Amino acid sequence: MTAGSDADLLGRLRAADPAAFDAVYARYRAPLHSFLLRLTGRRWLAEDLLQETWLRFARHAVDLPADTPLRPWLFTVARNAFVSHRRWALLDADRLREVGLLPGRRTETPFELAAASQTERALEAGLAALPVAQREVLLLCAVERMEPSEAAQVLGLKPEAVRQRLSRARSMLAEHLGRSERPRP
Amino acid sequence: MKSTDDLASQLGALPTSDVGDDVARRIQGRARVVLGREARLAKRPALRGASRLYDGAVEPALVAAACFVYLWWALDQTMAVFR
Numbered sequence: 001m002t003a004g005s006d007a008d009l010l011g012r013l014r015a016a017d018p019a020a021f022d023a024v025y026a027r028y029r030a031p032l033h034s035f036l037l038r039l040t041g042r043r044w045l046a047e048d049l050l051q052e053t054w055l056r057f058a059r060h061a062v063d064l065p066a067d068t069p070l071r072p073w074l075f076t077v078a079r080n081a082f083v084s085h086r087r088w089a090l091l092d093a094d095r096l097r098e099v100g101l102l103p104g105r106r107t108e109t110p111f112e113l114a115a116a117s118q119t120e121r122a123l124e125a126g127l128a129a130l131p132v133a134q135r136e137v138l139l140l141c142a143v144e145r146m147e148p149s150e151a152a153q154v155l156g157l158k159p160e161a162v163r164q165r166l167s168r169a170r171s172m173l174a175e176h177l178g179r180s181e182r183p184r185p
Numbered sequence: 186m187k188s189t190d191d192l193a194s195q196l197g198a199l200p201t202s203d204v205g206d207d208v209a210r211r212i213q214g215r216a217r218v219v220l221g222r223e224a225r226l227a228k229r230p231a232l233r234g235a236s237r238l239y240d241g242a243v244e245p246a247l248v249a250a251a252c253f254v255y256l257w258w259a260l261d262q263t264m265a266v267f268r
Contacts, residue, residue: 016224025213030203037202051212058219062227142196
């Protein structure tokens with residue numbers, strides 16, 4: 001059976017077709033997990049938020065308007081789950097480290113540990129070192145290759161604001177990579 | 186320093202990471218249960234409204250009230266030790 005376009009799948013989902021749900025799940029599970037894993041840096045948390053995303057999708061699938069763009073909708077839910085988690089995790093060790101209340105460097109992300117090359121490892125480390133606002137825009141526009149208008153929908157911003165944030169994020173990442181490539185004295 | 190074009194292509198080529206088979210099956214199974222329940226409720230709007238109200242307001246309020254009563258009782262017992 002062919003999976004069909006997102007619009008076809010959404011049409012079938014509105015009739016609560018479980019096969020359409022499986023097709024959407026197969027299509028977006030890995031991209032959503034990667035997005036969440038790069039946002040959180042922790043596998044268990046990414047899995048929790050992924051589950052929350054899919055449960056929310058299942059709860060609302062039959063009500064979604066027929067013209068809903070599925071990919072931005074799913075990434076919006078995943079990102080909102082992450083934002084909500086961050087709001088509650090006030091005493092998270094990474095948050096305390098960010099504001100200088102805890103000593104030591106951040107731990108390596110699963111992507112850094114699994115990197116196949118030095119370049120990939122440096123990119124993953126650079127992404128992980130960026131502030132969340134810059135990281136998420138890079139993940140959506142550069143890694144997921146979303147259009148600025150789609151990313152704007154996910155982030156709740158105007159497309160122009162996304163372009164500006166993206167440009168700043170690219171500069172910060174390039175600067176970070178430049179620093180890490182320079183030999184240490 | 187890398188050009189932004191280099192960066193964009195390298196970021197676009199980063200690998201994706203999937204969850205393990207067990208986790209994938211577990212999430213899919215739970216989500217399909219929810220989807221099935223929503224499909225059944227969609228045919229009965231009144232029941233669906235009641236279900237949403239229970240999940241969204243009644244249940245959280247009951248849990249919060251239980252926590253409050255327990256906390257009140259625990260504080261009262263602790264203070265009784267020092268009275």
